[in-house]
Amino acid sequence: MNNVTTLKDWASDQEVRWCPGCGDYAVLKAVQRTMPDLGTAIEKTVFVSGIGCSSRFPYYMASYGFHTIHGRACAVATGVKLANPELDVWIITGDGDALSIGGNHTMHLLRRNLDCQLLLFNNEIYGLTKGQYSPTSRIGTRSPSTPFGSVDRPAIPASFALGAGARFVARGIDVNKKLPEVLKAGHAHKGAAFIEIFQNCIVYNDDVFAPFTDRSVADEKQLWLEAGEKMLFAKGEKGVAFDAGTKALKVVAGDSDEVLVHDPRNRALALLLAEMPGDIFPVALGVLYEDPAPTFESAVIEQNRAASEGKNADLQKLVAKGQTWQVEKEPHEL
Amino acid sequence: MVSATHRLTEEEAANSDRGEAVVVRFAGDSGDGMQLTGGQFTLSTALAGNDLATFPDFPAEIRAPQGTTFGVSAFQINFGSSAIETAGDQPDVLIAMNPAALKMNVQQLREGGLVIADTGAFNKRNLDKAGYEADPLQDGSLAKWKVLAFDISALTLESVKEFGLSNKEALRSKNMWTLGLALWMFDRSRAPVVEWLKQKFAKMPEIAEANIAAINAGHAYGETAELGGQVGQRHIDPAPAEPGLYRTVTGAESLALGLVAGSQLAGLPMFFGGYPITPASALLHHLSRLKEYGITTFQAEDEIAAICAAIGASYAGSLGVTSSSGPGIALKGEAMGLAVMTEIPLVIVNSQRGGPSTGLPTKTEQSDLYQAVYGRNGDAPIPVIAARSPADAFDCAIEACRIATRYMTPVILLTDGYIANAAEPWKVPDMDGYEPFPVKFAVAPKGDFSVEPYARNADGARPWIKPGTPGLEHRIGGIEKAPVTGNIDYSPQAHAQMTAERAAKVANVADTIPNQDVCLGETSGKLALVGWGSTFGPIHQAVRRSRSRGLDVSHIHLRHIAPFPKNLGELLRGYDRILVPEMNMGQLKTLLRDQFLVDAQPLNKVSGQPFRIAEIEAAIEESLA
Numbered sequence: 035m036n037n038v039t040t041l042k043d044w045a046s047d048q049e050v051r052w053c054p055g056c057g058d059y060a061v062l063k064a065v066q067r068t069m070p071d072l073g074t075a076i077e078k079t080v081f082v083s084g085i086g087c088s089s090r091f092p093y094y095m096a097s098y099g100f101h102t103i104h105g106r107a108c109a110v111a112t113g114v115k116l117a118n119p120e121l122d123v124w125i126i127t128g129d130g131d132a133l134s135i136g137g138n139h140t141m142h143l144l145r146r147n148l149d150c151q152l153l154l155f156n157n158e159i160y161g162l163t164k165g166q167y168s169p170t171s172r173i174g175t176r177s178p179s180t181p182f183g184s185v186d187r188p189a190i191p192a193s194f195a196l197g198a199g200a201r202f203v204a205r206g207i208d209v210n211k212k213l214p215e216v217l218k219a220g221h222a223h224k225g226a227a228f229i230e231i232f233q234n235c236i237v238y239n240d241d242v243f244a245p246f247t248d249r250s251v252a253d254e255k256q257l258w259l260e261a262g263e264k265m266l267f268a269k270g271e272k273g274v275a276f277d278a279g280t281k282a283l284k285v286v287a288g289d290s291d292e293v294l295v296h297d298p299r300n301r302a303l304a305l306l307l308a309e310m311p312g313d314i315f316p317v318a319l320g321v322l323y324e325d326p327a328p329t330f331e332s333a334v335i336e337q338n339r340a341a342s343e344g345k346n347a348d349l350q351k352l353v354a355k356g357q358t359w360q361v362e363k364e365p366h367e368l
Numbered sequence: 369m370v371s372a373t374h375r376l377t378e379e380e381a382a383n384s385d386r387g388e389a390v391v392v393r394f395a396g397d398s399g400d401g402m403q404l405t406g407g408q409f410t411l412s413t414a415l416a417g418n419d420l421a422t423f424p425d426f427p428a429e430i431r432a433p434q435g436t437t438f439g440v441s442a443f444q445i446n447f448g449s450s451a452i453e454t455a456g457d458q459p460d461v462l463i464a465m466n467p468a469a470l471k472m473n474v475q476q477l478r479e480g481g482l483v484i485a486d487t488g489a490f491n492k493r494n495l496d497k498a499g500y501e502a503d504p505l506q507d508g509s510l511a512k513w514k515v516l517a518f519d520i521s522a523l524t525l526e527s528v529k530e531f532g533l534s535n536k537e538a539l540r541s542k543n544m545w546t547l548g549l550a551l552w553m554f555d556r557s558r559a560p561v562v563e564w565l566k567q568k569f570a571k572m573p574e575i576a577e578a579n580i581a582a583i584n585a586g587h588a589y590g591e592t593a594e595l596g597g598q599v600g601q602r603h604i605d606p607a608p609a610e611p612g613l614y615r616t617v618t619g620a621e622s623l624a625l626g627l628v629a630g631s632q633l634a635g636l637p638m639f640f641g642g643y644p645i646t647p648a649s650a651l652l653h654h655l656s657r658l659k660e661y662g663i664t665t666f667q668a669e670d671e672i673a674a675i676c677a678a679i680g681a682s683y684a685g686s687l688g689v690t691s692s693s694g695p696g697i698a699l700k701g702e703a704m705g706l707a708v709m710t711e712i713p714l715v716i717v718n719s720q721r722g723g724p725s726t727g728l729p730t731k732t733e734q735s736d737l738y739q740a741v742y743g744r745n746g747d748a749p750i751p752v753i754a755a756r757s758p759a760d761a762f763d764c765a766i767e768a769c770r771i772a773t774r775y776m777t778p779v780i781l782l783t784d785g786y787i788a789n790a791a792e793p794w795k796v797p798d799m800d801g802y803e804p805f806p807v808k809f810a811v812a813p814k815g816d817f818s819v820e821p822y823a824r825n826a827d828g829a830r831p832w833i834k835p836g837t838p839g840l841e842h843r844i845g846g847i848e849k850a851p852v853t854g855n856i857d858y859s860p861q862a863h864a865q866m867t868a869e870r871a872a873k874v875a876n877v878a879d880t881i882p883n884q885d886v887c888l889g890e891t892s893g894k895l896a897l898v899g900w901g902s903t904f905g906p907i908h909q910a911v912r913r914s915r916s917r918g919l920d921v922s923h924i925h926l927r928h929i930a931p932f933p934k935n936l937g938e939l940l941r942g943y944d945r946i947l948v949p950e951m952n953m954g955q956l957k958t959l960l961r962d963q964f965l966v967d968a969q970p971l972n973k974v975s976g977q978p979f980r981i982a983e984i985e986a987a988i989e990e991s992l993a
Contacts, residue, residue: 046843048855077838082680093843093856098835100683101845102676103706109673113680113688114835116664117639121684121835139676142669334664342660349632352661353625353762354796357560358615359415361606 039070046096057208057233058088061155065124066095068214072221074122081124082111084131087162088155088233091126105136108143108152112330115148119331122221123150129170130160133189137169144200146330147225151217154191154228155208157235158242165238177238192308192322195228196301202227203304203323207247208234212258212320219321225329246317257316259296259307261324266293267316274307274315282306285314298324388604389448391456392550395473396465398432398439401543406443407791408547408564412556413447414616414793417606420447421905423455423978424789428646428729435497440472449605453757453905455790457980461553463546465489465520467498474510482514484549486542488521520545527585531578541582548586555603558583613796619758619787620650622794623717626765627651628661629799630715631687633766634773635806637662639681640689641674646729647785648693648719671699675716679703682712683844685809685834687769691717693785694736695726701744704778706846708748708870711822711830713772713779715765716750720784720901722976731976732786734901735952740780741930741959747867749874751775752930754782756904759794761787764927766802771877773807776829782929784951786902786978807832812839822854822866827880828873875931884933888912889922892942895991898968900926900956903949903979910984921988929959937964947971947991949984 044066052058069079079097083089085104092099098121102110107125115123125143132140132154143152159177160166166179170191174183195203202223206216208231220227232243241248246255257267257274265274266288273293275286283306286292297303304323310316394409396402403424413420423444432439446456458478464470466489474483490503504510505517524545528538544565551558562580569576590601617625631638640663642652656665664686668674671692678688692700697718707714720736722728740752751771755761761783768781810831821842822830833840842854850857851865888911889896899907904925911923924939926932940946940960946968948957954970961968971987973979 048843075838077841078836080684080835092845095843096841098841099843099845100680100710101843101847102679103702103846106672106676106703106706109668109676110680110683112666112668112673113639113641113677113682113686114684115680116666116677117637117681117684117686118834118836138669139673142673334666338659338664345660347660347662349629349661350799352628352658353799354613354615356615357411357415358613358796359417360613361417361609361611 037073037075039076041066041070043076044069044096046094048093050094051090052087053237055236056087057157057235058091058155060208061088061153061213061231061233062091062094064213065153065217068217068221071214071218078120079122079124080114081126082107082114083126084128084136085162086128086131086155086160087235088126088128089131105131105134106139107131108136108139111150112143112146112148115150115331116334119149119335123148125150125152127152127154129154129156129158129168129191133191133194134169140194141198144195144198144226144228147199147201147327149225149329149331151220151227151229154230155233156191156230157233157239158188159235159239161235161238190309191230192228193305196305196308196323200228200323201225201325201327202321203308204229204321205232205317205319206230207232207243207319209247216320219324223324224326245312255316257318259298259318259320259322261296261298261321264293264295274310276303283310283315298322301325389446389450389452389456390461390554390602390604391444391446391459392461392463393442393444393459393473393476394463394546394550395440395442395469396543397434397468398427398429398441399434400441400465401540402441402443402465405543405547406445408561409550409556410445410616410791411560411564412551412558413445413554414614415560416556416604417609418447418449418604419452419607419609419793420445420791421452421455422446422791423786426730435466435468435494437468437472437498440469442469442473447604449607451607453908454981455978457982463550465542465546467494467500467504470504471498471500474513477513479512480514482516483510484546485515485517486520486546487517488519490517523585523589524582527582528578531574531581533578538578541579544579544582545586548583549590551583552587552590553601555601558587609793610795614793615796616791617758617762617794618650618789618791619755619761619783620719620789621654622758622762623755623765623783623788624651624654624658626762627655627689627715627769628658628663629762629802630766630769631662633802633804634687634769635804636685636687636773637664638689639678639686640665640691641668641676641678641681642666642691643668643671643674643696645671645693645696647721647788648691648696648717650788651691651717651719671696672703675700675703675714678714679707679710679712682707682714683710683835685832685836687713687715687773689715689717691719693719693721693729694723694739697736697739698743704750705744705746705748707778708744708750709846709848710844711776711870711873713776713832715768715772715779715781717781717783719788720782722974728976730785732784732902732978733951733974733976734782734784734903735955735974736782737900737929737952737955737959740782747871749871750778750780750930751874751877751928752780752782753928754901754926755787756901756925756927758787758790758792762794762797767927770805774805774829774880775827775873775877776832777874782901784902809834809837810840811837818853820852822849823852824869824873828869828876878931878934881928881933883935884924884926884939886922886939887925889915890920891922891939893922894920894943895945895947895988896922896924896940896943897984897988898924898926898940898946898948898956898960899950900929903951906979906981906984907949909981910988913981913985914988919988919992921992926956929956932963937966940964940966940968945969945991947987949973949979949987951979
């Protein structure tokens with residue numbers, strides 16, 4: 035490891051200003067705790083965010099940071115990485131920022147496979163604008179803009195990412211101790227790493243994830259995926275299997291031969307895992323999908339290099355290109 | 369390369385509008401290849417040493433239904449033995465490839481001018497589509513003009529017979545046959561066109577040969593046929609020009625070259641973010657072929673991503689450039705504010721077109737000046753400069769790069785559809801004559817220091833700190849910030865001070881731009897015409913003609929619109945009257961009134977067509993009456 039740093043080195047001197055009890059604090063600590071393990075130099079690290087509560091994140095990191103405008107973090111990050119591919123680029127965004135106003139950029143960043151980590155803080159609400167429902171809010175969410183309950187179907191971030199062509203899709207929980215491992219896996223992945231973090235908004239949407247994050251149900255409702263390991267939960271008493279008849283997933287006993295072994299390269303299975311309904315199924319967490327592909331910036335650099343090869347970048351020649359003619363001086367000028 | 373010898377006398381230089389000039393308009397169906405024909409005629413004309421200006425005028429549809437009036441594509445060229453600054457008020461020669469082309473263009477033809485028409489295309493079907501009840505070539509309705517009508521289609525088929533092409537393929541050479549005739553009419557060399565065809569169709573030599581045969585046949589037809597005494601060969605002498613190496617450029621080409629030059633003079637790699645839009649796409653096309661000059665081009669998912677990626681690239685140490693036309697510029701507005709707020713260098717090119725909304729995608733207008741100067745939320749001043757011609761776009765692009773990097777600010781460069789597409793001869797610049805303006809990125813000093821990303825130098829500019837620089841880690845953003853440290857601070861004092869600092873910095877740009885000159889006439893008098901952008905040509909010619917008739921009128925042309933040159937107010941107050949010709953409803957007029965409390969009067973044209981010289985001359989007379 036080239037760069038030896040501590041958690042403290044990654045914390046800026048700015049006072050953190052989220053609501054007391056906000057899940058963002060836990061994510062910030064998890065990131066600051068993870069960074070020293072990655073071995074990246076602080077000066078080569080850039081956090082780029084959009085707008086929203088979570089987008090204040092870069093101010094609290096001691097690295098370089100750019101707090102941009104609503105929905106555009108992915109677009110700005112694309113320019114940063116293309117201009118200097120040596121930078122370690124982290125995108126901090128939320129459910130409204132990444133999937134509503136910035137949905138287009140998120141889709142194309144994933145499709146292009148820019149090498150970066152995209153941390154989507156999903157709290158299923160617009161916090162900074164005081165509590166309106168968001169594109170991930172469940173049907174019936176009552177909010178200042180939907181006093182009678184929202185009627186539109188929510189987006190599933192992991193499905194959106196898979197649909198857009200993401201090559202790495204993972205999930206974590208703000209206060210869960212496994213979050214640093216998920217972040218490390220995302221960082222180790224070369225390409226766009228899409229990481230959805232279930233983040234509790236204590237003011238406007240408190241406990242919206244409690245049905246699977248609460249300690250009392252965590253075992254029963256959380257399926258932590260590990261490559262090459264069986265998909266077991268409820269302390270190993272239950273497992274997830276594929277029902278050939280219905281072509282869907284099912285819950286079986288943990289000791290059943292049918293329990294699936296997690297293969298992160300299986301995209302079809304990743305989609306099924308991302309969309310497991312919450313009634314009898316657990317929520318799939320950890321790395322749902324990982325199948326590396328060439329990155330956007332490496333392809334751009336390679337094409338720039340190949341197209342420049344053997345060419346002399348002579349500006350004077352460039353301006354004189356094409357068909358030219360010479361206007362001579364009048365030979366008999368007085 | 370060809371060479372020409374010119375006799376440039378003082379008298380000629382002083383009275384250069386005495387020379388001969390001809391305006392030719394090629395018009396046909398969108399699929400007839402009129403832009404190509406015009407472009408090749410332009411090249412031959414430039415190589416013959418004439419000065420010239422062109423006006424490509426084409427429909428927004430890619431392939432409008434054949435034979436319809438709305439599918440007519442035209443290319444006008446004005447060339448002569450003296451300085452040419454407009455594409456010409458009225459054509460002297462109209463080449464009409466079908467009835468619709470005749471119908472859409474003949475009314476603009478000078479009385480007594482020549483119509484050349486392809487009778488092969490004047491059949492019942494095409495006449496119906498153009499809305500002609502009777503054949504205008506035969507019913508006497510063209511009596512005001514000379515008409516030369518013959519079956520170009522049949523002659524073309526005959527000329528390419530030996531190549532065994534299908535009828536449809538063979539007829540595609542019609543435009544080349546016509547070009548051959550036009551080249552003969554004006555004593556132009558066929559050699560450059562032949563060379564171009566051989567290059568273009570290197571992989572399909574039989575197509576190249578067929579086209580060359582068509583050109584030769586058209587040329588021979590002029591030489592040998594009895595053309596009814598109406599058409600003789602006419603030679604136009606070369607225009608007097610400064611000695612040196614010349615080429616032709618379109619505005620889009622020279623803009624691309626200027627941006628490359630600007631980034632090289634700044635010592636920076638360039639990052640260009642764009643999204644396809646007419647008429648701005650040509651810039652993206654040109655730059656995407658110049659990777660060896662340290663240029664990365666990025667076709668983004670939308671206009672917003674194009675500018676945001678350019679901002680990200682500038683933040684990371686490249687020269688970020690983005691380009692669009694009015695509707696796309698509107699989408700970029702919020703991100704421009706981000707660049708203003710974070711104080712990041714950026715060049716934003718607007719190739720203006722008729723608006724609002726989708727407006728007139730392929731027609732020209734200057735109606736985005738308010739948008740450039742005022743079109744953002746908050747107090748968000750951005751320097752604005754405007755190119756006046758295809759060749760001028762080169763220097764304007766360099767100037768935009770200079771201001772952006774020196775003052776750490778976005779800069780808007782205005783051009784328009786007319787400049788982007790039109791071509792003119794250009795004296796190849798000597799790049800050694802340009803002063804470099806190398807960018808110095810901040811590095812951490814030795815010893816104890818605090819990071820001050822918003823400390824300011826004498827220009828009011830902040831340091832450019834690249835991520836990756838050890839010891840200077842800091843955070844920036846679109847939220848209001850404290851002076852010097854840049855930490856989040858939206859206290860009343862911080863906002864008031866930072867707003868003032870951002871405005872002062874942009875105002876300081878006036879310290880490093882030239883004083884406003886008078887490009888024709890006196891520094892005071894009865895009337896000044898004040899213009900900007902592509903109206904330069906017609907205004908200049910109108911003022912020249914009026915002055916030669918003894919009228920007291922001068923021409924002031926503005927390149928810098930925000931901030932204005934420091935002496936502009938004083939200069940304007942030296943005239944009794946100020947007239948502002950613009951292809952909009954009076955936007956510069958408003959700016960001048962606002963900044964200087966002068967009685968600037970508007971002269972507006974919003975038809976999507978450039979001003980005619982005569983229109984401006986008439987306005988001068990009226991103003992001085």
